[in-house]
Structure formats: structure tokens, C-alpha cells
Amino acid sequence: MSLSVDVYVPRAEGGIEVLDVPPGCSDAAGGEHWRTEVWGSEPVRSLGARFLPRLATEDLTVAPDEMPAFLAECDLVRAHLTRIAEHLDLDPGTGPPRSPSEHADDVGRRLDNIVDAARRALDIGGGVIIW
Numbered sequence: 001m002s003l004s005v006d007v008y009v010p011r012a013e014g015g016i017e018v019l020d021v022p023p024g025c026s027d028a029a030g031g032e033h034w035r036t037e038v039w040g041s042e043p044v045r046s047l048g049a050r051f052l053p054r055l056a057t058e059d060l061t062v063a064p065d066e067m068p069a070f071l072a073e074c075d076l077v078r079a080h081l082t083r084i085a086e087h088l089d090l091d092p093g094t095g096p097p098r099s100p101s102e103h104a105d106d107v108g109r110r111l112d113n114i115v116d117a118a119r120r121a122l123d124i125g126g127g128v129i130i131w
Contacts, residue, residue, distance in 0.1 A: 003029035003055070005117045010064065010124040018129065027097040027117070029130050030110045036105055043084040049073050067122045073113050081108055 006029040008016040021027045030038055038044070040056025051070050054060050062070045077084065085104035114130065121128050 001032040003034060003063055003130055005029040005114045005128055005130045007117050007121045007124070007126050008129055009124060016127075016129075019126070021095065022120070025080060025116055025120075028110060028113055028115045030107075033126060034110070037088060038064060038084070039111075041087065043080070043087045044077060047076055049077060052077065055080075059129065061129045062118070062127050064121070064125050064127045067118055067127065070128070071115065071118050071122070074118065078108065078111055078115075081111075086114075 006021065006027055007019045009019065015072055037053045039052040040054075045053045051060060051062060051073050079127075080106040082100065085100040085107060086108070088100075088103050114128070117128050120126075
């Protein structure tokens with residue numbers, strides 16, 4: 001199972017409408033184990049992150065009015081990718097061990113997808129959900 005990041009818009013009658021992922025975009029936010037091993041890891045929490053670490057215990061819904069703070073948190077995580085990757089154990093055991101640089105690249109690609117969704121949400125007054 002994998003984590004997905006999607007854009008949603010609030011419905012006037014209540015609830016949310018999850019939008020389709022546009023062509024050329026990806027909704028990949030990491031494997032299910034990334035909830036605790038990446039987004040909820042001690043290195044991410046130690047940065048003062050308050051959104052992404054919630055994935056360790058629940059799906060993450062970021063409200064439209066929280067999007068600027070969420071994007072700032074994503075920028076903070078990106079600035080520390082190397083440090084975060086040094087503490088990760090994401091090798092699946094099916095191939096050669098990977099370097100912290102390779103882990104940082106993987107996390108960076110998933111973070112790119114999250115940021116892309118967050119910017120699309122911000123542009124339309126929506127939010128994001130990572131589940």
C-alpha cells in the first residue's frame with residue numbers, strides 16, 4: 001500500500017470533493033511505512049514540523065487556510081533532506097544498500113509531489129489530503 005496526496009475543495013453543502021490528479025502529475029507520497037519512517041520520523045519532528053508527523057498516526061488533511069504554513073513546512077523539510085535521509089532505513093532488502101544521497105533523492109521526489117499538490121490547492125482555494 002502507498003500513500004497518496006490529493007487536492008480537495010470544500011463543498012458548499014459540507015464535506016469535500018477530491019479532485020482527479022492532472023495528467024503529468026503524480027500523487028505518490030511514499031510507501032505506507034513512510035508514515036513513521038519518514039514523515040513521522042524523529043528527524044522530521046525535531047525540525048518542529050507539525051503537519052507531516054501527523055501521518056504517523058492518521059491520514060493528514062490540510063485545510064485551505066493552512067496551505068501557506070504547510071508549504072513553509074515542506075520547504076523546511078526540503079532544506080534538511082540530507083540530514084533526514086542519514087537517519088532513514090528505507091532499503092527494501094531486495095537490492096544493494098542505498099546511500100543517504102539516494103534516500104534524499106527519493107524523499108525529495110515524494111516531497112515534490114506533495115508540494116505540487118499543495119500549490120495546486122492553494123491556487124484554487126482548496127486543501128490537500130495525504131492518505
